[in-house]
Amino acid sequence: MNHVAAVNVDRGIRKMDSLINFRDVGGLPIVDGRVMRTGILYRSNEPHKLKLKDLNKFNGLNLKLICDLRTPNERRTRLPRFVESSTRTVNIPFYQNDEDYTRFQIFKQILSTVRTIDFHQIMRDFYRKVLFDSTDQIRAxxxxxxxxxxxxxxxHCASGKDRTGMIVALLQLLAGxxxxxxxxxxxxxxxxxxxxTDRAIRYLRIFTCFRLSRERLLPLLExxxxxxxxVLDELFAKYGTIESYLVQACGVDERTIEVLRESLVSDEREAHE
Structure with a gap:
């Protein structure tokens, strides 16, 4: 069994072929010997890709809320099709730029800067923008x-890796x-x-007439x-703790932080404790 499969088994996750970047956020050890609660917080790529064969598994999660981090242009034609009526969807968009570019505009920009574009630096800048310039969204x-x-x-966001990854990291660190x-x-x-990732690389290489290599594209797609x-180094250097960052930078109420942490942490100890 590979590591990904083992993680999913440990957290009681049933694999969904159409939601490839899906997993339970919980199940991880906490410094005091407890574990982060499972079955309450999940992450994934955009769920509009959900297929009927995975519908029973998805509905079996009994989701009450879907928190969508995509921009309006990302969401426009890519809304979930099979969500239960009892599930509320809230959109809190995190933007990479000051404008909400369409896919066509993004591809056009890539094509016009194909010789010089540096995806590694773009992604590093994006991570800073999310954690230090999108504090209203983080508070929300x-x-x-x-x-x-x-x-x-x-x-979830689009690929479930960057915006979702940062929010989940903050939650896991807050839980301990x-x-x-x-x-x-x-x-x-x-x-x-x-x-x-392989599919996107093939598409982008063809789109740019093979002027972008796989190696240059990977920093964008991984x-x-x-x-x-x-960004975590910078966060801890400035604020010392996740709690201080959430209060001072994002304006999250201290009581909100306490309630959130309590909901994330299980009273059970790890099996070896």
Missing amino acids: VMTLLAEQGGAPTLI VPRNEVMTDYMLSNPLNESE VRHEYLEE
Whole structure:
């Protein structure tokens, strides 16, 4: 059994072929010996790709909320088709630029800068923008999740790797998951997204008349250890703790943080404790 499969079994996750970057956010150890609660917070790529064969598994999650981090242009023709009427969807968009570009505009920009575009730097800048310039959105997400009181929730963006990855990392760190465990979980998006990454590379290479190599495209389509590590280093250098960052930078109420942490942490200890 590979590592991804083992993680899914440990967290009681049934694989869904049409939601390739899906997993439970919980199940990870916490520094005090407890574990992060499972069955209440999930992450994935955009669920409009859900197919009928996975519908029973998806509905079996009993989701009460879907928190969609995509922009309006990303969502326009890509809304979930099979969501239960009892599931509320809330859109809290995180933007890569000051404008909400369409896919055509993005591809046009890539084509016009194909010789010089640096996806590695673009992604590093994007991570900084999310954590340090999108603090209103982060406050909105944290407040929304706290209001759920532990009701099953799905967080997603487009690929479920960057925006979702950063929000999930903040939640796991808030719960007390060690940073190395958070990083390992974050990096799981690469093997889970592998087939979609290969497909996107083929498409973009053809679109640019093969002027972009696989090596140049990968920083855009994969998560990288340094993307998250760099912004977390800066966050802890400035604020000391996740709690201080959420209060001082994002304006999250301290009571909201307490409620959210309580909903994320199980009273049970790890089996070996």
